[in-house]
Amino acid sequence: MSGKFLRVLDGEKFDVPPIWMMRQAGRYLPEYREVRAKAGGFVDLCLNPDLASEVTLQPIRRFGFDAAIIFSDILIVPYALGAKLWFEEGEGPRLAPVSDAATFRKLSDQLDGKITECVYEALARTKAALPKETALIGFCGAPWTVATYLIAGRGTEDQAPARLLAMQEPELFQKIIDRLVDASGEHLIGQIKAGADVVQIFDTWSGVLDPASFERWCVKPVAKIAGMVRAAVPNARMIVFPKGAPLNGIEAVAKQSSANAVGVDWIADRRECVVRFGDKFVTQGNLDPLALIAGGKALDEAVDAVLADFKGARHIFNLGHGIRKETPIAHVERMIARVRKN
Numbered sequence: 001m002s003g004k005f006l007r008v009l010d011g012e013k014f015d016v017p018p019i020w021m022m023r024q025a026g027r028y029l030p031e032y033r034e035v036r037a038k039a040g041g042f043v044d045l046c047l048n049p050d051l052a053s054e055v056t057l058q059p060i061r062r063f064g065f066d067a068a069i070i071f072s073d074i075l076i077v078p079y080a081l082g083a084k085l086w087f088e089e090g091e092g093p094r095l096a097p098v099s100d101a102a103t104f105r106k107l108s109d110q111l112d113g114k115i116t117e118c119v120y121e122a123l124a125r126t127k128a129a130l131p132k133e134t135a136l137i138g139f140c141g142a143p144w145t146v147a148t149y150l151i152a153g154r155g156t157e158d159q160a161p162a163r164l165l166a167m168q169e170p171e172l173f174q175k176i177i178d179r180l181v182d183a184s185g186e187h188l189i190g191q192i193k194a195g196a197d198v199v200q201i202f203d204t205w206s207g208v209l210d211p212a213s214f215e216r217w218c219v220k221p222v223a224k225i226a227g228m229v230r231a232a233v234p235n236a237r238m239i240v241f242p243k244g245a246p247l248n249g250i251e252a253v254a255k256q257s258s259a260n261a262v263g264v265d266w267i268a269d270r271r272e273c274v275v276r277f278g279d280k281f282v283t284q285g286n287l288d289p290l291a292l293i294a295g296g297k298a299l300d301e302a303v304d305a306v307l308a309d310f311k312g313a314r315h316i317f318n319l320g321h322g323i324r325k326e327t328p329i330a331h332v333e334r335m336i337a338r339v340r341k342n
């Protein structure tokens, strides 16, 4: 019998929802920082199956979450297509930008198996080491969000470089998106074959697009990826996370990709999610990561509000975005105890 996390995705409801956290393997944990230092760099850690599996398991050992998410990054897909990737300490990831026809031509149309195999190997090892009741999540970035990094070569405030390229050179932009669709679909299929029980598509920057652009660059590409995955693995479980999008947009992504679950950030109106999504899909979310830093009464009240609003609905408890590195571990423990009514 599978654990609670998969059972909710498959249609059951529980008084106490399953719980995990986006970015649960990360710098707020001393044991992560230790392994990260040993690995050399962030990219080296992503590509080391032993250590990637180890840091994936760390939050499971410490907190007993209902799901583990494989330690990797959404930028591994462009990296495996030949875009240079490195990590500026204290800043973040950097990619050699692909922002014109000439640099796009140099991008491969095949994922480099030497790179993706590291992720699949990490999944296989993690799967073998996880408790039976703990689900294993694979993931990729949505094409739009990955394109914002690929085009600018880094994270940007307002995703202006990608938005501008989509306006100035829509044909080239479509080619970039199509390339990312094919590669992401293949990568998700590879992760499921390697042992992922479910895959999540992160569209972190989907909230900056007008409705027509959202339809073209978020809804359609994610639906296409979902179609590829389902064609290869008909019963694949999928979670979509169009962060920051209005509920109409979120619903469109979930419906057109026949997702099992949809992630929402803390801005989402929870009661409205319950009304709209009903029993069609699970809602995953949506505690404000800052409530987890605040702790105390503010945290308790925020947790209780999430639980009360989703009471009786198909729900997976999570944050509305990744946990921040300054979050006290005691606050994570307090949140879990409150959700599980311990």
Ligand code: CP3
Residues within 6 Å of the ligand: 021, 022, 023, 024, 025, 026, 027, 036, 042, 069, 070, 071, 072, 073, 074, 075, 091, 092, 093, 139, 141, 155, 202, 204, 322
């Ligand atoms: O625990 C997990 O959630 C699994 C691993 C995971 C990472 N990145 C590890 C990571 C996942 C699912 C991601 C997804 C990811 N990566 C997204 C989508 C979700 C989101 O957070 O919006 C995005 C946009 C990226 C790209 C990326 N990677 C950025 C912008 C950064 C720098 C920001 C930061 O927090 O430093 C990264 C680096 C990164 N990815 C870290 C981790 C643990 C920090 C690296 C370190 O210094 O150890």
